[in-house]
Amino acid sequence: MRYVKGFTATTMDDYQLNLINILKRAATYFPDREIVSRLHSGELLRYNYREAYERVRRLASSLERIGINPADRVGVLSWNTHRFYELFFAIPGMGAVLLEMNLRLHPNEIVYVANHSKAKAIFVDETLLPLAEAIAPHIKAEKYIIMADGDLPETKLENVYSYEDLVNEGDPDYEFPVVDERSAGTACYTSGTTGNPKGVYYSQRALVLHSLAELHAIGIKPEDVYMQLVPMFHANGWGLFYPATIGGAKLVFPGRYGVDNLGPVVELMESEGVTVTAGAPAIFLPMLNYLQSLDRKPKLNVRAWSGATEPPLAMMKGLLEFGIEVIHAYGATETTPLVCYNFLKPGLENLSEEEKWEMRRKQGIPVFGVEVMLADENGNPLPWDGKSIGELYIRGHWVTGSYYNDPRTIDSFVEDGFLRWWKSGDAATIDEHGYIKIVDRFKDLIKSGGEWISSVDLENYLVAHPAVLEACVVGIPHPKWEERPLAFVVVKEEFRGKVTKEELLDHLRQRFAKWQLPDEILFVDEIPKTSVGKASKRTLREQYKDFYMQ
């Protein structure tokens, strides 16, 4: 790999890719376009881009006044509200870093994140004061800014400011500095299943380029209405509120919501005319259940990116009945997050309907700005044949090149000249059309007799059985085959004692070869979980490590 410098250009290349330009332009050209935010009372706050930009200017000026400086890290503990949105401009706008604090993490992990990043101040939603108060004694933040809809509540926190006071007292004519585009604008810590979270610091350059990629990928137009479902503390909430703002779309922030009570969210989608959103099966599955439980049949018109895990076919087809088109997208905290999304390329029109659905379940093809490589265990490229399983290596404009101040960087990246690849840890195939299919976490793949078995495939097919509530498959050391699959199954209440191991194996035999079947299926009451609610395969592997050795 060579690096060359060419001839001097005359274009304004010092003009910086800055996030604040996104909101400034929306305030200029779409001043009256609405922003709707659900308050804790359930009421809807309505304002617009012009007012948002003014509030952001006021807020940024107040932050400077209370001693926040460029390059400071500023944490946020919040639900998806208009204030969190404002902070995504105000904090990077003045040159500081918005630190996304994942409130679903264990408090010890939140403490780790705050201290590792040396967060100087923390914004706290009023409903999250107990959490902030619990971690405050263990962290070094100097200031807390409370985001309350009404009067400031009582709190044990010290050096407390009111968000709305800072806005009201701020300077509406504040001029944002030009920020070097390589400065971090936001930061998010990944919640791995092992060890402490790892810090990814997104440059403003990366965030703006990522926004332009998303803008085209999901094709936002000024007529669109975007709802922010993905928690904004999770990989920039997938960042779609940035391109939605570029595109001049109306924005809808649902505030706090739970997957066990999606009525208010669905009603908001209907009443505000939402056309674009993003989420994961973890929310879209209960949303489908909710929609199907209604007496009436809501008719929506939404394109929805679905990430995190493969969207079940029944979910995609079911939601389409209600006008929600699920588009599979893929990414990670380390990739800002968008790597690829699914669309049917020209030349594939002649596939059968069922083949098209199978294509739609794949993760898709990478957007311009991101490159992938399918690598074997030695880092050598594997063919794109839809069969070879390898680890997905990723690089590009908005892919992280290291973990901040973390020795684990060494194991997660591969040097390639003066560039590097991020090792995603995802095991994938890539077909001859370039469509990526994630088959497992690389470490969860089961290596049996020199061949890979996908634990995820087995799990997905197990839960498709009517009796199965939850399934988890892990590779367990085996004297002859190196590893063999062991399945754990939680049976639905009404099927307890009524389904046998043989029945489930028969079910699996419809899809899998004999050597891919689990040697044993264990019925359990529950599957151990990590702090973010995923199955803890590490726990199971550790606990059952001698199972096939006995």
Added chain:
Amino acid sequence: MRYVKGFTATTMDDYQLNLINILKRAATYFPDREIVSRLHSGELLRYNYREAYERVRRLASSLERIGINPADRVGVLSWNTHRFYELFFAIPGMGAVLLEMNLRLHPNEIVYVANHSKAKAIFVDETLLPLAEAIAPHIKAEKYIIMADGDLPETKLENVYSYEDLVNEGDPDYEFPVVDERSAGTACYTSGTTGNPKGVYYSQRALVLHSLAELHAIGIKPEDVYMQLVPMFHANGWGLFYPATIGGAKLVFPGRYGVDNLGPVVELMESEGVTVTAGAPAIFLPMLNYLQSLDRKPKLNVRAWSGATEPPLAMMKGLLEFGIEVIHAYGATETTPLVCYNFLKPGLENLSEEEKWEMRRKQGIPVFGVEVMLADENGNPLPWDGKSIGELYIRGHWVTGSYYNDPRTIDSFVEDGFLRWWKSGDAATIDEHGYIKIVDRFKDLIKSGGEWISSVDLENYLVAHPAVLEACVVGIPHPKWEERPLAFVVVKEEFRGKVTKEELLDHLRQRFAKWQLPDEILFVDEIPKTSVGKASKRTLREQYKDFYMQ
């Protein structure tokens, strides 16, 4: 204006915005998508992105072999062919600069451009050999590469190579270097009406960011079919072939064509199923005439950006009848070129049909990445009221910050902190919705009694009169009012001697106030033109400078 550096990011910000990545990705994910190019014989060449990328790799390796180095300027004299397209990747790909040579310029100007840029080699389409041979003795290019469909024709040029030989002898596995993104990838010289052309050198960064803006603005999808109508030697041919390649669209290059014979172009649009193109009224008006002259009624499905001058309403409505939706867009050589394009914003749905058409004639609102200011003669901002006329100042990621090695830079830019504005020379209004309307070249505005009169508005309304073939209005010094408009009119053959000055003034009175009317209308046989075919107002002003003084 302050400049701040923030906290270190971990994203791969050294990953460069390089043009070659556009074609590489298309070859990877849309390998079989077609590229269609009309050869000089009229036959259509069909190949695809995979083959184009291989040809570009071969060509780039050969260029290195024959002594082209990074940073060298390499001229191209060509029509809109697939080879010109390949050069837009091969030359920047290896780190050199593609110099667009406007074959419509006077040969003396082409010589100036070649020498000012110190072009080391020049690519010549076989049909343009006479032009190349005419300028060769006066320029310092060391090599000529001839682009011929068949055998290499005889030529007086020395050090001649065959394009196809360079391709065939090249290395299909050539690895492109990573090029510093601030290196110039292409260059174009503006053909001003005064003095020598001025050089704009576009960085690869600017060109890639511009491509992403266009990609979203015109919304290219893989199903689209893009036809390159704008000459590729003119402001990067508006650059749309770059986003079309990102989007995976099929590409159509019409080769050499003339506005007096648009049949082959229209047939190509129909037979290849073109859905996206761009051009100017100079081509769309004759295209409409051609379409209306046919016995059959072609039914196309094209969205077409129209730039350069305001699209006449009758042209927009007429083309829509044939399925060509004209979208007004605006830019300049200095702006890569896209500044803005027209679309109806939410909130304007309730305008009447005629009001909507009036909106569509405006230049539109700037895309993300470009900022504008409406400035008075002292550089102070004017209100956006749709009435105040000022000069349009422009800056942004793909706006030039200087003219290469040219003292005229001083007069064309205004410093603003460590940034600067480019003074477009265009006189404009901006309405309360942010829509820009160009009313004239600033220097062609007529200042009468302290008020501005748009020469372009008067001209447009004059040509709307059935008897008028061509009209030109200039400001002439006046003892009392500083300047007063003087109109020159060429009457259509069949109306000669049948239309009076009073009749035309009556026509203008329907639209203009008394003080805006020309004091005199002169009937002339022709209007003097510049080398690029525009009315030479400078000539008329000079010739008639004492007209109102006598």
